[in-house]
Amino acid sequence: AIIIADEIIAEKYSKKNSKEKLAEQAVRTGLAILTEGIVSAPLEGISDVKIKTNFDGTDYLALYFAGPIRSAGGTAAALSVLLGDYIRKRLGLSKYKATEEEIQRFIEEIELYERGKTNLQYRPSNKEVIVALSNIPIEITGESTEEIEVSGYRNLERIETNKVRGGALLALAEGVIQKSKKIEKVLKVFELEGWDFLKDMKKEEKKQSDDNNEKIKANWKYLSDLLAGRPVIAHPSSKGGFRIRYGRSRNTGFAAWGYHPAAMTIVNGFIAVGTQLKTERPGKATVSMPVDSILPPFVKFKDQSCDWLYSYENIKPEDVEEVIFLGDVLIAYGDFVENNHLLLPSGYVEEWWELDFEKALNEKGDNLTNFKDILEGNRIPEVEEAIEISKKYDIPLHPKYNLFWSYISTEDLDYLINYNGFTINDNTILFNLEGGSRIKGIIENLCIPHHVSSGTVKIDSYILKLILSGKQTLGDTVLESVSNLLGIPVRDAIPTTVGCRMGRPEKAKERKMSPPVHVLFPIGMSGGSTRSIIKASQKNYIEIESVNKRCPKCNTKTHLTKCPECESMTKMYMSCSHQTCSYEGSNVISEKCPECGSSLRVYSKKKINLKDDLSLALLNLGYELPKEVKGVQGMSSEYKIPEPIEKGILRASNDIFVFKDGTCRYDATDAPLTHFIPKEANVSIEKLKALGYLKDYQGNELTDENQILELNVQDIIIPKDAITYLYRVSKFIDGELEKVYGLKSYYNLEKEEDIIGQLVVGLAPHTSAGTIGRIVGFTDTKVVYAHPYFHAAKRRNCDGDEDAIMLLMDALLNFSKYYLPQKRGGQMDAPLVLTTRIDPREVDKEVHNMDICSKYSLEFYESSLKYLHPKEIKIERVENRLGTDGVYSGLKFTHNTSDVS
Ligand SMILES: [Zn+2]
Ligand SMILES: [Zn+2]
Numbered sequence: 001a002i003i004i005a006d007e008i009i010a011e012k013y014s015k016k017n018s019k020e021k022l023a024e025q026a027v028r029t030g031l032a033i034l035t036e037g038i039v040s041a042p043l044e045g046i047s048d049v050k051i052k053t054n055f056d057g058t059d060y061l062a063l064y065f066a067g068p069i070r071s072a073g074g075t076a077a078a079l080s081v082l083l084g085d086y087i088r089k090r091l092g093l094s095k096y097k098a099t100e101e102e103i104q105r106f107i108e109e110i111e112l113y114e115r116g117k118t119n120l121q122y123r124p125s126n127k128e129v130i131v132a133l134s135n136i137p138i139e140i141t142g143e144s145t146e147e148i149e150v151s152g153y154r155n156l157e158r159i160e161t162n163k164v165r166g167g168a169l170l171a172l173a174e175g176v177i178q179k180s181k182k183i184e185k186v187l188k189v190f191e192l193e194g195w196d197f198l199k200d201m202k203k204e205e206k207k208q209s210d211d212n213n214e215k216i217k218a219n220w221k222y223l224s225d226l227l228a229g230r231p232v233i234a235h236p237s238s239k240g241g242f243r244i245r246y247g248r249s250r251n252t253g254f255a256a257w258g259y260h261p262a263a264m265t266i267v268n269g270f271i272a273v274g275t276q277l278k279t280e281r282p283g284k285a286t287v288s289m290p291v292d293s294i295l296p297p298f299v300k301f302k303d304q305s306c307d308w309l310y311s312y313e314n315i316k317p318e319d320v321e322e323v324i325f326l327g328d329v330l331i332a333y334g335d336f337v338e339n340n341h342l343l344l345p346s347g348y349v350e351e352w353w354e355l356d357f358e359k360a361l362n363e364k365g366d367n368l369t370n371f372k373d374i375l376e377g378n379r380i381p382e383v384e385e386a387i388e389i390s391k392k393y394d395i396p397l398h399p400k401y402n403l404f405w406s407y408i409s410t411e412d413l414d415y416l417i418n419y420n421g422f423t424i425n426d427n428t429i430l431f432n433l434e435g436g437s438r439i440k441g442i443i444e445n446l447c448i449p450h451h452v453s454s455g456t457v458k459i460d461s462y463i464l465k466l467i468l469s470g471k472q473t474l475g476d477t478v479l480e481s482v483s484n485l486l487g488i489p490v491r492d493a494i495p496t497t498v499g500c501r502m503g504r505p506e507k508a509k510e511r512k513m514s515p516p517v518h519v520l521f522p523i524g525m526s527g528g529s530t531r532s533i534i535k536a537s538q539k540n541y542i543e544i545e546s547v548n549k550r551c552p553k554c555n556t557k558t559h560l561t562k563c564p565e566c567e568s569m570t571k572m573y574m575s576c577s578h579q580t581c582s583y584e585g586s587n588v589i590s591e592k593c594p595e596c597g598s599s600l601r602v603y604s605k606k607k608i609n610l611k612d613d614l615s616l617a618l619l620n621l622g623y624e625l626p627k628e629v630k631g632v633q634g635m636s637s638e639y640k641i642p643e644p645i646e647k648g649i650l651r652a653s654n655d656i657f658v659f660k661d662g663t664c665r666y667d668a669t670d671a672p673l674t675h676f677i678p679k680e681a682n683v684s685i686e687k688l689k690a691l692g693y694l695k696d697y698q699g700n701e702l703t704d705e706n707q708i709l710e711l712n713v714q715d716i717i718i719p720k721d722a723i724t725y726l727y728r729v730s731k732f733i734d735g736e737l738e739k740v741y742g743l744k745s746y747y748n749l750e751k752e753e754d755i756i757g758q759l760v761v762g763l764a765p766h767t768s769a770g771t772i773g774r775i776v777g778f779t780d781t782k783v784v785y786a787h788p789y790f791h792a793a794k795r796r797n798c799d800g801d802e803d804a805i806m807l808l809m810d811a812l813l814n815f816s817k818y819y820l821p822q823k824r825g826g827q828m829d830a831p832l833v834l835t836t837r838i839d840p841r842e843v844d845k846e847v848h849n850m851d852i853c854s855k856y857s858l859e860f861y862e863s864s865l866k867y868l869h870p871k872e873i874k875i876e877r878v879e880n881r882l883g884t885d886g887v888y889s890g891l892k893f894t895h896n897t898s899d900v901s
Helices: 002-009 019-034 041-045 067-072 074-090 100-115 124-137 166-175 182-192 195-214 260-264 332-340 350-364 368-375 384-393 412-418 440-443 462-468 478-486 609-621 645-653 685-690 720-741 788-793 808-814 845-849 857-867
Strands: 046-053 059-065 139-142 231-235 241-246 257-259 276-279 285-290 298-301 304-306 322-326 327-329 422-423 430-433 452-453 456-460 498-500 508-510 542-547 603-608 666-672 713-717 759-763 769-779 785-786 802-807 833-836
Touching: 002 019, 002 074, 019 041, 019 046, 019 074, 041 046, 041 067, 059 074, 059 166, 067 074, 067 166, 074 166, 100 124, 100 166, 124 166, 124 195, 124 332, 139 166, 166 182, 182 195, 241 857, 257 260, 260 285, 285 666, 332 845, 350 368, 350 384, 350 857, 384 462, 412 440, 412 462, 412 478, 422 462, 430 440, 430 462, 440 456, 462 478, 508 720, 609 645, 609 720, 645 720, 666 713, 666 720, 666 788, 713 720, 720 769, 720 802, 720 808, 759 808, 769 785, 769 788, 785 788, 788 845, 802 808
Parallel strands: 059 139, 241 327, 257 285, 666 785, 713 769, 769 833
Antiparallel strands: 046 059, 231 498, 257 327, 276 285, 276 498, 298 304, 298 322, 422 430, 430 456, 452 456, 508 666, 542 603, 666 802, 713 785, 759 769, 759 802
8 A cells, every 4th residue: 555655646657646636546545455445435435635734834634534434444444544644744744733623623523423323333532532633643534424513613714514524533533543553553664753642542541451351251232232122132141141162163153153053943033044143242243153063052841841952843932931041152263363352261062071081092192093983072972981081081071961060059069969858760860849949940050951740850860860979068169079079070061151132133135225116217206106107108208307318320319328210329418507508518528518607417307208218118128018117216326327118127027126226136144154065055966066066075075965065265055035036137137138138148047946056246235346156055044155255355244244146147237337326425335346256365354363173272272261362372264374275175164063044
């Protein structure tokens, strides 16, 4: 960014520009590089760059920010300020000297902005604002984004508006101030002076965090903006809340968490595949993904019996009286790295025990192959064998036989052991509940499955039998006492839980404007509230604003691209915007009318005979008139070029609607997927082979629909409903190619499933760059499963974002910049550029933190108990493979799931 800025200032690319123009180009191009050219911020986030004058007569640089700077993210916004300062210095301009009023104006605006509908992610203190603004060497300002006006610091000479400048606030608060730590690091590169104040800010922040650092406390923040009807699933760090299970499944990571399908079932349908949840930590939000290789919930049924919900297909929420423990959530190590969050103690889980066992075997010099199946997690030792292993190798009790000892007190343990009303028969223990409810409570808290009938609790547990045969407890804690009673170490099964609440429901549906539209053709008010073209065509003529076109051959004036009289290509011409002036120019572009001095435009109000247009379109198509064809009231694009009505008839006949840019889109929640199973994706082996999937992820020949395959980084698996929708779009496009353009049809699909193998464009809101993907299957969920690289290429992660897909041919054929609204923000959410091939080095860097190994190390689990920073432990992440072939394939996951739908 610096190099290019230097070159622009040195007038390497264009000469004879004013300093102001050079500065503007350097800032925009620099910011585009900083944001990997994906977001629209460089175009629309900075509305202007000006050279203005200090009150002492010196010149300085001012950056004008607009609302869309948000899409660049705080760091890029902050860096653009640094870049601005760098350019200021290179152009030999003075520093900006803020007045007291200008500083106070910012403070007033921040208060007003916070009272409005959107919150700042970071609300700086007044002191921070004063320090920052008195020091930043360029002016951060901008155009108004809100309707609210300031009341105190109005009519300031150097601030053009009295309304709130949202873009400027974002650049200051979420940019320079919030990211002060990050930009301090790059100051050296820019060789800038006068930024020392950042250090002071950092100190203040550090003091605060030192105080909080003693122990990780429950974090209530995710509950602060609760909405009715969006339930809290678990309170912060509460007993019975979700246990953190470290790992990544093939459909988790990159912010997405794994939930046991049984947990999804019993929370009354509030969590489905793709539901967004606001979370306590390590990040702020996630989407739920089904992972069935983790611990399911432990529940109490209506008859007071309790059990683990390993099988859940027949369980209904109404059968369950109480959820005692919600089960595991699978959270990837990479998410802790990404969020810069200290590790939290891991429960003593199977994968940890296997590492302990392996280490003990190695230390004793014993042969590992004897226990290969156990070490690989393929066989769980029987309880006697597990105890024997623990005794022989001095390792903790296998997690399968562990109980939730930290959920009871030492008094509870005493009470349990000395309880009078139990009998033991083989491994079956019968508790008589006549003595009261305390014993039942203890058994429930330990999460021991038990059956209740006629006042008796029946338990099958060898471990509990051993515990009950002890007579006294020795030890300061329950875990110590239990270890002493069993004669083997017993570790804490559940040291940490996290809370979450429902955010947004999952989403998958076609994009419709409101009201929905078949064609971008203006009909004014003549179509009524439904914008019916058919209704409008019943009038003798309608008056619309549309582009001026003229036939060069026969001089016919029209809004059509092809002359309706002689079929020649028409040309645009300018006309005067003044009502009574009839001046019409040639195609030469000039700004002022030579006759009256008003401005010239390429569009004008004209009367058209819609009935004729419609009949001509039907004739061209050879179609019957559909029941309804909906147009738009007017066009907000610069030239007001309408779409051919034929497209509307074809879309209506295929029951699809169009978006403002001319494409047909399907929106769905983003979900990650690195590996898939043909069966779950409803795709045949033959089809997959044709698409290039020849081997499974372990290198075996693909022969069975249950094998696990590594997903190619640009392949996606879409909702079933999207298959139906895109199939209809393909029919529209084929009709369009044949009837409107006189070309051969392209898709020629026979059935909906044939959409598998077709190319699409993925596009995120607020961005202007699409990424090409290929459909390889579908599921019964409401998510688009795609490789995390694909989502990162769109600059999204998987914490609840929803993006669009459209057929590639639709984007190529029907998208046009000329349809986009001229207003600010109009270029967002449009495929202005396309990424055809993903290079993980060029996508959003968040995905570089995703872990890609098949298991975490013993050091990792032990470090979690010490609350170490995740970066102090080495676990392979995408970052470690960048620039090698290994970045595209050979990725691994730690926990499998049997079905992602
Ligand atoms: Zn003509
Ligand atoms: Zn005129």
